[in-house]
Amino acid sequence: MTEPVVHFDRVTKRFGDVVAVDDVDLEIEEGEFFALLGGSGCGKTTLLRLLAGFERPTSGRVLIGGEDVTDVPAHRRPVNMMFQSYALFPHMSVEKNVAFGLKQDGLPKAEIATRVEEALRLVELTGLGGRRPDQLSGGQRQRVALARALIKRPRVLLLDEPLAALDKRLREQTQFELMRIQDEVGITFIVVTHDQEEAMSLATRIGVMRAGRIVQTGTPREIYETPQNRFVADFIGSVNLLDGRVVAVDGTRVTLAVDRLGINVIVDEASAEVDTVCALALRPEKIVVSIDEPTAPNRVEGIVKEIGYLGASCIVRVRTGSGDVLQAVQPNRQRDLSLAFEWDQRVWLSWSEASGVLVFE
């Protein structure tokens, strides 16, 4: 059993009456690319700052590599942070910025020079060492910040919204860059983000936060396909939530009566007790839209109210007899401009037994 590189041991942080981090217990293993995901004010940045040493927990302990660092000041912790604003020193050149951490450790000049060069090569900024931060583009500044935080080879690298300040195209490119660099240096990365797509594509594991608590941790796939509660299901991607009551259980095959739609829905690979009130979380891309009545057991009829064309796919919003609107995503497999169905047309929505998941409160 190896020691986790980061361990939040029942950490709580209060600012006055506000509980920013509420009894968080979290372990992060060596080499993970961990994403803390949540809306603004959920406490994710505070958690990161607790780890960096900028905040002291109100109660609980913070351990790095098994060592209690709760009372260790920020400048003596073996973690480095990349700030959301990048926080590059405006009065220093790129080289001096990157060398700053090593200089604090009093390393010999020759070694600092080699390692700065190496770090600049890693982030593909060779030759720009003499520039000042205000002479760089946003993407270049982001990479200087990354090089500066990586150069001390910390146990853990903390990234606070690393891609938030970049435009969409650059963001996608930088995502892969970050993954390549993490792979190359082998350091544990913890990234804070409010962008679920970013968290999904970057991280090996995600912790979803809400109101100071971690509500679920898991791989991106687990978080997406088996959300443990309504909040996670709703926060990650879009979802149709069908509220109902369990009427029959046969092993792992659960039958849910969805009164609003007037149908019984069968869910496989679920566990619940009869009479439990819960909801079926169904991702839009798992729903098939057809004109003829399908044979699948889970189906409901409705009228197409909206079709949103997204290029790769279409979002179809269908109103059922009860007035509830379900959302389905259909891939555009053909270039054919006419869809099989149109606005105000009667269609059937269907899905397989294994494509939804039951969520409780």
Add this chain to the structure above:
Amino acid sequence: MNVRRFTALSFGLAFLYLPIVALVVYSFNASPRVTVWQGFSTRWYEALLHNEELITAAFLSLRIAAINATIAVVLGTLAAYTLVRYPRFRGRTLFTGMVAAPLVMPEVITGLSLLLLFVATQSLIGWPESRGVATITIAHITFSLAFVAVVVQARLVSFDESLEEAAQDLGAPPWRVFFLVTLPIIAPALVSGWLLAFTLSLDDLVIASFVSGPGASTLPMVVFSMVRRGLSPEINALATLFIGAVTLGIVGAVLLGRRSPRS
């Protein structure tokens, strides 16, 4: 350019600068009579160099101005730092108002109240033994401080605190963070505050007159008493030099205040 606007502008500028231009021009007048032009000469500048009283006063003023500026920068920076970095403490509004009050306080009142204070402390604790350089310097610091605080405050408000955190995160203990990151970044504001305080002190006549004592006459005080004895072109020459020095100071302060490296 629009003719009307041009007229208005030149009238305004003339109103502001004609007296100064006249003074500068007449400082190069060969005639000992201030109002009669008799050709170009620098004789009054030479005469100035041999006027012991003026030279002594000038050096005294420069010394007071330099000491005043230095102490005002230190105190003003502390005040600004507290106001910006500790935004929630009891009495902050009061403190902010009190720091800024000397900016709008009439000099006569500042001077008079300081004089009363010095007289009172003298009879109570025997200090100051006599009024002079020390009391003038203290008086100047009290109002220069306010100007420095305002200049430095503006700089600190736009200061990104994550820069300090970044330095700490990279292994710098707090005192090194201050000297390696905070100080270099706010340095232009400190220099500009220093120049401002220096200039204010050099300019001041009213407050210095109140709190000065025998034997300690600053340059403006000497000039003022000379003028009362009768106009002399020497004063024009001195004033010209003064205008030059003050202009340099102000321009320097403005330029430094404007130069702001952004992250």
